[in-house]
Amino acid sequence: MTDYTAPMVTAGVAAVSAITFVAYKHPDGYQRLLWLFRVVLVLSFVGLACWDIGSARTVTILSDFIEKSRWAEVTAKIADWKNFVAPAAITIGVAFVYLEFLQLLPMILAEKKPD
Secondary structure: OOOOHHHHHHHHHHHHHHHHHHHHHOHHHHHHHHHHHHHHHHHHHHHHHHHHHHHHHHHHHHHHHOOHHHHHHHHHHHHHHHOOHHHHHHHHHHHHHHHHHHHHHHHHHHOOOOO
């Protein structure tokens, strides 16, 4: 299996840098993009929640058909599937907060410091 960590981190840093640049240099354009970012993040979170609820419901329904001797194996597989839910939800939340912070960036940087 190929390790995609380095390219993903590189792409993430590049995307965050580009969005930060747009928010600082072109605040009006960023305001138009912000709605798209919000929709994508909210839909991502809703999709993640639906997947998590659906997988939990599926396991609950199928638990009656799983032999008790194989239950440890099944719970290990479920734990592997669910390992990405919390980090993905946290990532979506952090991205949402950061994008909202970028909306305020021009106002923060435009204020004069007290004498």
